[in-house]
């Protein structure tokens with residue numbers, strides 16, 4: 628028996644990186660997973676590849692822009708039509724676009740806050756609406772919402788001010804949602820990765836060079852991660868033991884909390 632056997636889950640931002648790894652780890656422990664992303668071709672490919680590895684009836688995909696409420700509802704409807712219910716919703720889609728603090732403009736703010744902040748809130752609300760309507764599952768669970776925060780949820784870093792603001796927002800949304808949804812038995816938690824080697828970081832590295840904040844490829848990641856107590860940056864599998872735990876019964880008594888998974892970068 629896996630820790631999440633039979634659970635119907637949605638993971639957003641699942642065409643690659645951390646989201647894809649979260650979904651695959653859930654499948655490995657018996658869950659049913661809808662891989663969702665704005666990159667519709669990307670998640671269709673991820674779903675196809677996983678349907679060949681796991682029970683094909685446990686895998687589906689949806690194209691979604693997490694800032695578009697109608698599209699989020701359609702993704703949830705598709706998941707419920709496919710798996711019969713929604714037990715766990717991961718709000719993981721996220722973006723970053725580094726700019727010097729004094730250069731941040733409304734477009735940069737709205738883009739980053741839109742996906743990371745508003746997208747998280749819409750995702751929480753629409754998942755909770757479905758969880759309330761369907762009632763508790765066969766295992767007695769009312770539903771779990773898991774949000775992707777960051778070390779940038781704990782400190783404001785240079786050159787990524789809107790990103791930090793948006794990830795602080797994820798923490799407060801997790802707390803507010805936990806307080807509001809407790810009466811329905813729905814828990815809301817989050818996890819905060821540190822530096823994870825994904826395409827997001829590769830792009831951030833290029834962007835930081837472009838704005839003159841670093842001089843050579845890899846420099847920003849090296850400098851940024853110099854204080855990791857574990858002595859190395861993370862890869863997505865470093866994250867997924869915890870994410871599956873947050874989707875499982877083992878975390879039932881947790882709500883409103885963010886779990887740091889940063890190798891010991893931020894000791895708060």
Ligand SMILES: NC(=O)c1ccc[n+]([C@@H]2O[C@H](COP(=O)([O-])OP(=O)(O)OC[C@H]3O[C@@H](n4cnc5c(N)ncnc54)[C@H](O)[C@@H]3O)[C@@H](O)[C@H]2O)c1
Nearest residue numbers: 640642644645665692693719720721777820822823825827
């Ligand atoms: N990589 C890190 O070091 C790191 C650290 C802390 C937190 N995080 C967070 O983890 C999450 C995943 O990051 P990652 O490193 O895997 O990034 P990534 O860029 O590799 O993947 C993000 C995915 O989100 C999708 N996406 C972007 N905008 C979307 C939208 N509007 N609707 C739906 N999907 C959208 C992208 O298409 C992409 O597939 C993000 O929330 C990120 O902020 C990452």
